[in-house]
Amino acid sequence: MKKYFYDLHIHSCLSPCGDDDATPCSIAGIGKLNGLDIMALTDHNTAKNCPAFFKAAKAYGIIAVAGMELTTAEDIHMVCLFRTLEDALACDEALKEKRILMPNRPKIFGRQLIMDEDDNIIAEEENILSFATNLSFDEVPEFIKGFNGVCFPAHIDRPSNSVIAVLGAFPPNHSFPCAEMHGRERVTDYAVMASIKTEKMVFSSDAHQLLYIKEATDFIELPDDDENAVENLFKALGF
Amino acid sequence: MTVRDLLTSEKFSAISLPDESREIKNVYIGDLLSWVMGRAKADDAWITIMSNVNILAVASLADTSCIILAEGVTVDETIKATAMDKEINILTTNMNIYETAIYLNGLL
Numbered sequence: 001m002k003k004y005f006y007d008l009h010i011h012s013c014l015s016p017c018g019d020d021d022a023t024p025c026s027i028a029g030i031g032k033l034n035g036l037d038i039m040a041l042t043d044h045n046t047a048k049n050c051p052a053f054f055k056a057a058k059a060y061g062i063i064a065v066a067g068m069e070l071t072t073a074e075d076i077h078m079v080c081l082f083r084t085l086e087d088a089l090a091c092d093e094a095l096k097e098k099r100i101l102m103p104n105r106p107k108i109f110g111r112q113l114i115m116d117e118d119d120n121i122i123a124e125e126e127n128i129l130s131f132a133t134n135l136s137f138d139e140v141p142e143f144i145k146g147f148n149g150v151c152f153p154a155h156i157d158r159p160s161n162s163v164i165a166v167l168g169a170f171p172p173n174h175s176f177p178c179a180e181m182h183g184r185e186r187v188t189d190y191a192v193m194a195s196i197k198t199e200k201m202v203f204s205s206d207a208h209q210l211l212y213i214k215e216a217t218d219f220i221e222l223p224d225d226d227e228n229a230v231e232n233l234f235k236a237l238g239f
Numbered sequence: 240m241t242v243r244d245l246l247t248s249e250k251f252s253a254i255s256l257p258d259e260s261r262e263i264k265n266v267y268i269g270d271l272l273s274w275v276m277g278r279a280k281a282d283d284a285w286i287t288i289m290s291n292v293n294i295l296a297v298a299s300l301a302d303t304s305c306i307i308l309a310e311g312v313t314v315d316e317t318i319k320a321t322a323m324d325k326e327i328n329i330l331t332t333n334m335n336i337y338e339t340a341i342y343l344n345g346l347l
Contacts, residue, residue: 074289074291136290136291137291138291164273165271165273166271166272166273167272167273167289167291167293168272168273168275168276168293168296168297169272169293169296171291171292171293172292172296
C-alpha cells in the first residue's frame, strides 16, 4: 500500500468564482509543489477544463481525476468524479440539458475561461455555470452513475450549499459511502449525522484560488499502482 | 381554520391527509430546511417548494398543521406513504408562495 496525498475538490478559472490565475496548468503545478499525488478538478457543473488539466498533470507527474461540482435543484453542492476524461466530458454534455442556461455576467460573477495546457484561453463559457441544475439531490447519483462516475455531498460542514444546511439533515437511507468535509473540526459529529464512517470522510480544499490548494496533509492508502489509482480511490471511498 | 377548510377551495388538493381536523393558527414560509427547523411553530401551515423527504422530518419536529407545496410541486409515492405513516398533512396548490400566503391571510 502507498499513501496518496489528495485534494479532490479544486476550482479553475472556468468556475465564475474561480480566480483567473487558477489555470489548469498552474493548479497542477501548485499540486506538485505542495506534494500532492492525486488531484481532482471540479468546476461548477462542467468538466471543460479537465482536458488541459489532464495534460498538465501528466507533465507534472500528478494523477488527475476528471470531475465537477454539480449544483442540485435544491442548491446543494455535490462532488462528482469520473473514471475517465471521456466519461466526464460526456456527462458535461448531458448536463448542459439540465442546466438553467442564463448568460453569464462576468462583471458580477467573474469570467469563465476554458484553457489549454499552456495557459492559453481557447474559449469562454457564455452561460453562468454555478447556478442550480434541475437534477434533484435524489436524482444526481443515478445521473452520474450513467457516466461511470461517483458522487458525494460536498463540504457538509459548511453553512451554505451543503446537504445539511439545505435539507436540515442527511435524508434517511441515503446511499453515499463517503462525504466531503472542509475542516476537521467535529468530524465525529458529522460522521454520526451523515451515518458515514469517520474514516470515509474526505477532506478537500474547495480552492477557488491557487493559494488554497491543499498541502500534503490528507492521504488515502491505496495499492501502489498509479495506473489504476482512480479506480482504487473510488473503491477505497466505498464505491 | 382547519386543514379541511382549506380543501373546500379548489385551489388546494390533498397529497396526504391523515388528520384534516388540524387547526391552522399561523403561517410559516421557507425552503431552507435547516432554517425552517428552528423557526416554524406548532400549528403553522408551512408553505414551501421543497419536496425532499426531509420536509416530513421538519414538519414533524415543528408539529406544523400541514405542509403546503406551492407552484404545483408534488412528491413521489414513497414520501406520500411516509407522510401518511408519520401523520403529516401535505397539500399542493398551483399558486405561487406569495399568492398562497395572501390567500391564507384572507382566511386567518
